Amino acid sequence: MSAQLRALAADTCYQVIDQGKSLSDALPRAQLKLDLPADKALLQEICFGVMRYLPQLETVCQQLMSKPLVKQLRPLQFLLYVGIYQLKFMRIPDHAAISETVEAARSLKGQSLTKLINAVLRSVQRQPALFDFSHAPDAVKFNHPGWLISALQQAYPADWTDILLANQQKAPLWLRINQQQISPTQFCAALTAEDIAYSQPFSYLPVAIKLQQACDVTSLPGYQQGWFSVQDAAAQHAALLLNAQPGEQVLDACCAPGGKTCHILEQTTDLHLTALDRDEKRLERVHANLARLQLEARVVAADVLDTARWWQGNLFDRILLDVPCSATGVIRRHPDIRWLRKKADIANLASLQTDILQQAWQLLKPGGTLLYATCSVLPAENQLQITQFLAHQADASLVPITQAGTEACWQILPGAADMDGFFFALLHKATPN
Ligand SMILES: C[S@@+](CC[C@H](N)C(=O)[O-])C[C@H]1O[C@@H](n2cnc3c(N)ncnc32)[C@H](O)[C@@H]1O
Structure with a gap:
């Protein structure tokens, strides 16, 4: 692994933490500068790792440096984290990790800092006790911001540490079989023929396949032919719960990039599905997914709130509202979310969600069903949102979700059955007497 890769890792982490860019934007741009797939994967591993362990990496640096580097040298501060992460968490020989990280400093305009970086990394190598965080504050011990830890402690007094630990894990690769193109049995046979190990954990959801090892999905059987998509198993429950029936008018009101849109169409043929999103760029991915999977919508x-612009006047039989949310349920897949999301965002998101839910309800036929979904674990976006809605909407009632047992709403916590954190509430609209 080269010095260039380490410099790219440091710069990518700097862009996320100091400039507020998302890792899903910054990382692919950095990966374009590397040729080998193995190097691209390593870059991702390092950037994900720095995001996952940022408070501990900062704390170690604080103990070894009299003060952090000045503003103009911030990318080099991140290079230190990149170096320490490799020494502590990766199986790279120490001498290579240290010398290549020091070398990378030169390309980040840090010629004058090579001695300091070398000294810090050698101290980390010599002093394993620097990584003893047993008496550290929770934000350092668990590598999450304090406001999020407090919110989880309040919402899940028994489970908050499990959630934080699950967020530190690497997420598995889940596939969703496109049953319009191939049956689950045939697809599994194709995987077996290529010695690809998998499991099919949900008998009621046979299209959900968990691969034992991550891989380049474009090399799996049937990628070009649209046999499958990548989608976490929690998200795959949306189409199942919505349960659209042939001939129905369906609205997917926040559809991009189209994972659930496509699943709804794969599950039920002969639907009239409107897939709406306010983000034109993200809609390009919806078009691409529909084309690859050979589906139509x-x-x-x-903007779903601007009905005068897009609504054709017919009420919908079913509506999926996969609303914009904090994404606090998918931190294991997007480890930067914990740093990009701020406490104040939650109230703003909750208010937008309320508006979208109230607007969409007006577009639902009496007797129709609306599925409210988020990939959040915060009650303000989930259970509280639904409780408040039901308190004011006399024609709305909850349909119990059987997968969740007796409770009416379903909060999936990250890591449960190896799924992402997700929330579902299925609402029925009464028919007037
Ligand atoms: C959680 S994502 C949807 C993911 C998608 N359902 C899927 O499965 O691929 C939320 C989406 O809501 C869209 N969105 C946010 N506010 C909106 C609004 N007022 N009207 C329409 N779309 C909106 C965002 O652009 C974003 O694509």
């Missing part, structure tokens, strides 16, 4: 670029 009416795709509309519009």
Whole structure:
């Protein structure tokens, strides 16, 4: 692994933490500068690792340096984290990790800092006790921001540490079989023929396949032919719970990039599906997914709240509202989310979710069903949102979700059955007497 790769890792982490860019934007741009797939994967591993352990890496640096580097040298501060992460968490020989990290400093305009970086990394190598965080504050011990830890402690007094630990794990690779193209039995046979180990954990959801090892999905059987998509098993429950029936008018009101849109169409043929999103760029991915999976929908670029612009006047039989949310349920897949999301964002998101839910309800037929979904674990976006809605909406009632047992809403915690954190509430609209 080269010095260039380490410099790219440091710069990517700097862009995320100091400049507020998301890792899903910054990382692919950095990966374009590398040729080998193995190097691209390593870059991802390092950037994900620095995001996962940022408070501990900062704490170690604080103990070894009299003060952090000045503002103009911030990418080099991140290079130190990259170096320490390799020494502590990766199976790279120490001498290579140290010399290549020091070398990378030169390309980040840090010629004058090579001695300091070398000294810090050698101290980390010599002093394993620097990584004893048993008496550290929770934010350092668990590598999450304090506000999020407090919110989880309040919401899940018995489970908050499990959630934080699950967020530190690498997420498995889940596939969803496109049953319009191939049956689960045939697809599994194709995997077996290529010696690809998998499991099919949900008998009621046979299209959900968990691969034992991550891989380049474009090399799996049937990628080009649209036999499958990548989608976490929690998200795969959306189409199942929505349960659209042939001939129905369906609205997927926040559809991009189209994972659930496509699943709804794969599950039920002969639907009239409107797939709406206000983000035109993200809608390009909806078009691409529909084309690869050989599915059709009416795709509309519009704000769901601005009905005058897009609504054709027909009420919908079913509506999926996969609303914008804090994404606090998918931190294991997007480890930067914990740093990008701020406490104040939650109230703003909750208010937008309330507006979207109230607006969409007006578009639902009496007797129709609306599935409210988030990939959040915070009650303000989930259970509280639904409780408040039900308190004011006399024609709304909850349909119990059987997968969740007796409770009416379903909060999946990250890591449960190896799924992402997700929330579902299925709402029924009464028919007037
Ligand atoms: C959680 S993502 C949806 C993921 C998608 N359902 C899937 O499974 O691939 C939320 C989406 O809501 C969209 N969105 C946010 N506010 C919106 C609004 N007012 N009207 C329409 N779309 C909106 C965002 O652009 C984003 O693509």
